[in-house]
Amino acid sequence: MARVYTKIGDIFSVDLEHGTKKYFQLIAYDQFTYVGELEGENRKAEIGVVVNPFDIVERIKIGHYDFVYPQFE
Structure with a gap:
């Protein structure tokens, strides 16, 4: 798995083969924490992109953004 650097507490995904996704949360002084599929309120999380x-x-x-913004689905 490629290491992804992000802000503490962010939830991010790692794309695997065949479109499978695994979601992780980065916590200070801890390993990457697997959080499973995002459900309910967590599905509204922002996907990190660089924006003008x-x-x-x-x-x-x-x-909303006036360009194509990645969604979970």
């Missing part, structure tokens, strides 16, 4: 600051302002105004 102007797009962030637009999202605040209209409630």
Whole structure:
């Protein structure tokens, strides 16, 4: 598994063969914690992408990005 560096407490996914996903959470001074499939409230988590600051302002105004943004499904 490739190591992914992110902010403490973030939940991130690792794509495996055949479209399978495993979700992990990074906790300070701990190993990667496997959290399984995201369900309920956790499905609203943000997928980490680099976004132009102007797009962030637009999202605040209209409630969503005006470009294709990756979704869980």
